[in-house]
Amino acid sequence: DVKVTQSSRYLVKRTGEKVFLECVQDMDHENMFWYRQDPGLGLRLIYFSYDVKMKEKGDIPEGYSVSREKKERFSLILESASTNQTSMYLCASRSDREFPSYGYTFGSGTRLTVV
Amino acid sequence: AQTVTQSQPEMSVQEAETVTLSCTYDTSENNYYLFWYKQPPSRQMILVIRQEAYKQQNATENRFSVNFQKAAKSFSLKISDSQLGDTAMYFCACLTTSGTYKYIFGTGTRLKVLA
Numbered sequence: 281d282v283k284v285t286q287s288s289r290y291l292v293k294r295t296g297e298k299v300f301l302e303c304v305q306d307m308d309h310e311n312m313f314w315y316r317q318d319p320g321l322g323l324r325l326i327y328f329s330y331d332v333k334m335k336e337k338g339d340i341p342e343g344y345s346v347s348r349e350k351k352e353r354f355s356l357i358l359e360s361a362s363t364n365q366t367s368m369y370l371c372a373s374r375s376d377r378e379f380p381s382y383g384y385t386f387g388s389g390t391r392l393t394v395v
Numbered sequence: 396a397q398t399v400t401q402s403q404p405e406m407s408v409q410e411a412e413t414v415t416l417s418c419t420y421d422t423s424e425n426n427y428y429l430f431w432y433k434q435p436p437s438r439q440m441i442l443v444i445r446q447e448a449y450k451q452q453n454a455t456e457n458r459f460s461v462n463f464q465k466a467a468k469s470f471s472l473k474i475s476d477s478q479l480g481d482t483a484m485y486f487c488a489c490l491t492t493s494g495t496y497k498y499i500f501g502t503g504t505r506l507k508v509l510a
Contacts (some may be wrong), residue, residue: 284439320404322502324485338497370440383430384498386440 283307286371286387293394299358301390302370310376312354313384314338314346317368326369329354362395368392397422399489401501408477409509415462416472416504418487429463429470430498434484443485446470466501477508 287302288375305312313328325338335346343365347355354373358365368391372384398421408414420429427448434440446454446463454461458478462471474481487501 320502322399323498323500325497328497352472383442383445386432388437388439 284371284373284385284387286369286390288390289388291390291392293358293392295362295394297358297361297394299361299390299394300394301356301358301369301371303354303356304352305354305371305373305385306352307373307375307385308351309373309385310351311371311374312348313374314344314354314356315370315372316340317370317389323370326356337387338380358392361392363394364380366392397424397489397491397499399487399499399501401487403504404502405505405507407507407509408474410477410479412477413473413475414477414506416474416485416487416506418470418472418493418501420468420470420487420489420499422468422489423493424491424493426493427489429461429491430435431459431461431470431472432486432488433481434503435440435480436483438488444472445452474506479508479510482506482508 293299311330315323317327324340329335329348340374345357354387370389371387374384400419429446431443432440433443444456444459458475460473484503484505486503488498
């Protein structure tokens with residue numbers, strides 16, 4: 281019954297590498313989001329997309345970019361990974377039809393470590 | 396700016412007991428929704444309960460209920476008959492229904508249910 285799938289549960293990358301985090305949803309949701317979760321800081325929005333090929337910056341977009349070529353897939357890209365990007369990354373989606381009553385559907389998260 | 400504050404980083408409760416998690420928020424909007432999300436260890440975040448600000452009646456979902464005090468901007472979560480499966484990180488979130496519909500999350504409360 282998994283509806284938002286993040287391709288990797290754990291990732292270890294080297295400083296300076298280009299990193300791709302993939303998220304796929306099968307609920308035909310219009311909106312998709314990338315959050316970063318850090319202890320004591322809660323969830324912070326990196327980028328979101330309300331339609332194919334559309335993207336909007338969130339609260340902490342620096343060092344990240346995104347791609348949404350298909351409705352079901354939203355990718356987060358770290359152009360040149362740095363150690364301060366070590367974190368848990370959460371993908372989420374929501375439907376315009378059901379929102380706000382049903383909130384967001386989250387993926388299980390990708391724990392990224394940059395060494 | 397919207398803010399959500401969870402003042403209890405960690406809490407514990409004995410199995411079968413009742414526990415209350417605190418949340419305060421600040422928004423200048425009149426129309427908004429409040430949510431509690433649960434993130435079990437190594438599992439995806441799920442919606443526990445939601446409250447529409449225009450409704451005076453407190454929301455209830457089985458063992459989970461809220462105490463919504465609009466004037467005080469307080470939105471606490473009460474878990475009755477705590478179970479081991481309630482062990483999780485709990486996030487409070489506020490959503491205003493204007494603009495881009497972004498959530499503002501609190502920093503989370505880690506709840507441990509003790510056998």
